[in-house]
Amino acid sequence: MIETVTKVDLPVDESLRILKNRIQRGEGRRISIVTGTHGDELEGQAVCFEVAKKVNEHLECLNGTVDIYAALNPLGIDSITRGIPGFDLDMNRIFPGSEDGVMTEYVASKIVGDIKGSDVCIDIHASNIFLREIPQVRINTETAKTLVPLAGFLNVDFIWVHAAATVLESTLAYSLNSIETPTLVVEMGVGMRLTREYSQQLTDGIFCLMRHLGIWSGEVTEPRRPIVSTDGQVQFINAGASGIFIPQVEHTKQVKKGDYLGDIVNPLAGIVEQRILSPCDGMVFTLREYPVVDEGSLIARILEVQG
Amino acid sequence: MKRETIFELKSLYRDSFRITGLTFGRGEKSACIVGALRGNEVQQLYTCSQLVRALKRLEAEGCINSGKSILVVPSVNTYSMNIRKRFWPTDNTDINRMFPGYELGETTQRIAAGLFDAIKDYKNGVQFASFYIPGVFVPHVRIMKTGYENVDMAREFGLPYVVIRDPRPYDTTTLNYNWQVWEANAFSVYAGTTDTINRGDVTLAVNAVLNFLHKEGILKSSGCAHEGYITKIIAESDLVNVQARTAGIIDSFVPPGTNVMRGEVLAQILDPFEGSVRSQIISPTDGVVFFAQEDPLVYANASVYKIVHM
Ligand SMILES: [Zn+2]
Numbered sequence: 001m002i003e004t005v006t007k008v009d010l011p012v013d014e015s016l017r018i019l020k021n022r023i024q025r026g027e028g029r030r031i032s033i034v035t036g037t038h039g040d041e042l043e044g045q046a047v048c049f050e051v052a053k054k055v056n057e058h059l060e061c062l063n064g065t066v067d068i069y070a071a072l073n074p075l076g077i078d079s080i081t082r083g084i085p086g087f088d089l090d091m092n093r094i095f096p097g098s099e100d101g102v103m104t105e106y107v108a109s110k111i112v113g114d115i116k117g118s119d120v121c122i123d124i125h126a127s128n129i130f131l132r133e134i135p136q137v138r139i140n141t142e143t144a145k146t147l148v149p150l151a152g153f154l155n156v157d158f159i160w161v162h163a164a165a166t167v168l169e170s171t172l173a174y175s176l177n178s179i180e181t182p183t184l185v186v187e188m189g190v191g192m193r194l195t196r197e198y199s200q201q202l203t204d205g206i207f208c209l210m211r212h213l214g215i216w217s218g219e220v221t222e223p224r225r226p227i228v229s230t231d232g233q234v235q236f237i238n239a240g241a242s243g244i245f246i247p248q249v250e251h252t253k254q255v256k257k258g259d260y261l262g263d264i265v266n267p268l269a270g271i272v273e274q275r276i277l278s279p280c281d282g283m284v285f286t287l288r289e290y291p292v293v294d295e296g297s298l299i300a301r302i303l304e305v306q307g
Numbered sequence: 308m309k310r311e312t313i314f315e316l317k318s319l320y321r322d323s324f325r326i327t328g329l330t331f332g333r334g335e336k337s338a339c340i341v342g343a344l345r346g347n348e349v350q351q352l353y354t355c356s357q358l359v360r361a362l363k364r365l366e367a368e369g370c371i372n373s374g375k376s377i378l379v380v381p382s383v384n385t386y387s388m389n390i391r392k393r394f395w396p397t398d399n400t401d402i403n404r405m406f407p408g409y410e411l412g413e414t415t416q417r418i419a420a421g422l423f424d425a426i427k428d429y430k431n432g433v434q435f436a437s438f439y440i441p442g443v444f445v446p447h448v449r450i451m452k453t454g455y456e457n458v459d460m461a462r463e464f465g466l467p468y469v470v471i472r473d474p475r476p477y478d479t480t481t482l483n484y485n486w487q488v489w490e491a492n493a494f495s496v497y498a499g500t501t502d503t504i505n506r507g508d509v510t511l512a513v514n515a516v517l518n519f520l521h522k523e524g525i526l527k528s529s530g531c532a533h534e535g536y537i538t539k540i541i542a543e544s545d546l547v548n549v550q551a552r553t554a555g556i557i558d559s560f561v562p563p564g565t566n567v568m569r570g571e572v573l574a575q576i577l578d579p580f581e582g583s584v585r586s587q588i589i590s591p592t593d594g595v596v597f598f599a600q601e602d603p604l605v606y607a608n609a610s611v612y613k614i615v616h617m
Pocket of ligand 1: 037038041125126127
């Protein structure tokens with residue numbers, strides 16, 4: 001059933017509604033699937049669709065509650081805006097929000113209040129328009145003990161356990177994790193696009209996790225065994241020059257130290273500004289998708305294979 | 308005055324991105340003043356330009372104490388200014404969320420690192436800041452309660468108010484916070500508007516910085532007619548937040564600086580199609596309007612005013 005999580009009036013003849021689809025059968029546990037905090041990240045849309053469709057078609061396999069929040073930032077999704085339009089604000093920096101706060105904070109607090117109490121929450125992100133990501137779960141070291149075992153069911157390739165950062169305390173996931181609602185942040189694919197292979201992969205993973213939690217009794221696939229890694233094993237490659245990045249390597253490929261990853265070129269002059277080589281052996285799990293780069297722009301991240 | 312490029316990034320098709328610094332006097336790094344960090348901070352840019360004008364004159368008159376130097380950085384984000392955007396042109400990141408920066412990191416981290424490296428050793432740091440909500444403030448100095456803050460020095464600006472506020476999670480990445488971590492005395496000066504110019508507030512802000520530089524022994528004379536106000540110190544939590552209950556068009560009756568009484572009607576929210584009054588905004592307290600938002604369309608729960616309780 002489609003329910004309204006919160007509704008606020010906009011200035012001119014329109015209401016903003018945050019909606020969720022609650023699919024419920026039996027007394028089992030509750031999973032929340034959340035996406036669309038960043039309006040330019042769409043990979044989660046296909047996952048929401050697949051999950052809702054499959055659960056509806058096989059309600060007999062459900063024992064518990066599936067809550068689907070497909071658009072936490074509906075104005076952003078509609079207007080191809082990453083942040084909250086009109087506020088120039090990253091929605092994932094305003095949680096837990098405040099009941100008495102301005103509209104954005106009010107909405108944030110209502111969202112947190114509604115998801116609160118889920119046995120698990122999956123917050124699906126899709127990188128940004130610049131970078132393509134392999135399906136991965138990102139976990140703060142502080143919550144690694146509880147979350148890494150759960151993330152193992154999600155059928156992703158990679159679990160990145162990263163250092164805690166003060167700025168990340170205002171994310172949805174941090175807020176929920178700090179009120180005993182275990183929340184897994186998935187990053188996959190690229191902004192403004194759908195990668196059907198990845199949405200299917202994560203959808204399968206969500207059903208694996210649901211089965212593990214006793215919410216789903218239907219057939220599931222065997223989840224992939226993800227690589228679990230810490231910051232120390234991730235190598236960043238940033239552009240040393242401004243220009244147009246032309247990749248020579250495919251995303252998700254294994255590379256050796258010194259392998260040719262691509263060039264930053266100056267099209268006007270017809271020259272290569274920088275030839276980019278891999279600094280280590282490993283897997284290219286992040287690759288630049290958007291060709292225009294400034295000096296400093298992230299080109300790739302490589303998960304280093306320990307020799 | 309010595310003009311130099313503090314930081315430079317080459318671009319594919321645009322002119323190089325440059326941060327320009329203007330130095331007055333020679334010797335100890337006494338004070339650094341940073342103007343616009345965002346592309347829409349035109350008031351802050353203009354304030355810096357007027358400060359530079361005053362410092363040029365004072366320098367020519369021999370009014371900078373020997374062994375003291377002052378660095379002014381009018382704009383840190385000329386690229387965004389020139390395309391009328393608040394944040395970084397390509398990825399929309401905020402340079403004032405990137406400090407202390409990282410010279411091998413993302414573009415705006417490199418910019419922050421390049422700037423911070425050039426300004427971190429100054430004993431005093433002043434930033435002309437703006438608020439994320441478009442609106443007008445009564446001129447004030449803002450300092451963060453980090454344990455290093457210096458309230459008495461903040462009085463030397465002679466602005467009507469000093470606001471002390473508790474740091475929030477994002478503050479660890481701001482210029483002001485990192486200046487303090489680096490043991491500089493850091494002050495944010497808020498004067499008036501952001502993307503439009505208000506000359507009266509510009510004069511106040513320029514005089515405030517000159518008075519401060521004089522009292523800190525950096526200038527022999529401030530060149531100003533008077534030393535400003537007797538400052539009232541308030542905590543940010545003392546500011547009473549007044550919100551619009553309904554969305555619509557706002558008709559505001561009280562500009563910043565107005566004395567208001569409890570129960571007074573401060574504004575009304577109108578139905579945008581019919582012009583009828585949807586709700587009134589009533590002052591919850593006796594006080595002075597400290598901040599007034601400027602957008603004619605308001606959202607429900609929007610912070611419309613902040614009032615200093617009297
Ligand atoms: Zn995201």
